[in-house]
Amino acid sequence: MNGPALLALQLVDSRLDAIEGRRKRLPERAVRDAAKVAHAELATERARLQGLVDAAYAAVEQAETAGAELDTKQRRLEAQLKTVIAPREAEALMHEIDLLKAKHSALDDVELEAMDQQANAEEAMALLDQREPELLATLADAQAALDAAEASLAADAAGLMAERGVASAALSEAETSLYTSLKARHGGMGIAQLERHTCTGCHVDLSQVEYEQVVHTPAGELPECPHCARLLVV
Numbered sequence: 001m002n003g004p005a006l007l008a009l010q011l012v013d014s015r016l017d018a019i020e021g022r023r024k025r026l027p028e029r030a031v032r033d034a035a036k037v038a039h040a041e042l043a044t045e046r047a048r049l050q051g052l053v054d055a056a057y058a059a060v061e062q063a064e065t066a067g068a069e070l071d072t073k074q075r076r077l078e079a080q081l082k083t084v085i086a087p088r089e090a091e092a093l094m095h096e097i098d099l100l101k102a103k104h105s106a107l108d109d110v111e112l113e114a115m116d117q118q119a120n121a122e123e124a125m126a127l128l129d130q131r132e133p134e135l136l137a138t139l140a141d142a143q144a145a146l147d148a149a150e151a152s153l154a155a156d157a158a159g160l161m162a163e164r165g166v167a168s169a170a171l172s173e174a175e176t177s178l179y180t181s182l183k184a185r186h187g188g189m190g191i192a193q194l195e196r197h198t199c200t201g202c203h204v205d206l207s208q209v210e211y212e213q214v215v216h217t218p219a220g221e222l223p224e225c226p227h228c229a230r231l232l233v234v
Ligand SMILES: [Zn+2]
Pocket: 192, 199, 200, 201, 202, 203, 204, 225, 226, 227, 228, 229, 230
């Protein structure tokens, strides 16, 4: 087993993993996500207000239509009133006209209330519309910062992938399959180094006896870390 070649590939892969880890935890992503949420909240609130405006508009329309019907009825009764002679009949008609007027007045109140709600909602929407460009600009800036940070990491990764090609080509087929299975078994790092008496894979210090065994592994074989079972390159 070519320890140094296995280690070279491991070091490249560990750097690639570190880049992927940084990519996932980019602070620029959190900033961008927060900006997205802020804008989405504005859009939701705007839609809610638009709903209020539409409902108020419909209520005004409805009140207008109903009011026009009442006006028609009232004019008909007033015309009728001019033709009746019997006082009792006239009284009944006047009473009916008064009822219509009261209904109309109640409708007018409803209409005014709806117009008020519409105006309030439109005012709140106008305030949101004033704020929106700033939120969109913040979002665009945050997205650009995230894109730049990701592009920079992608460039680093592309450089490392070229190095990985070279390191990987230096391995035999058996070494490649060993490397692949160790990497999978040990969460990305199957090949570790012995730094003084410490395994760089699990960071445990080897005892003197363990250390002696490791450094006296026969040439051509790779020792295992007695603690994490990664292959150690001494
Ligand atoms: Zn170890």
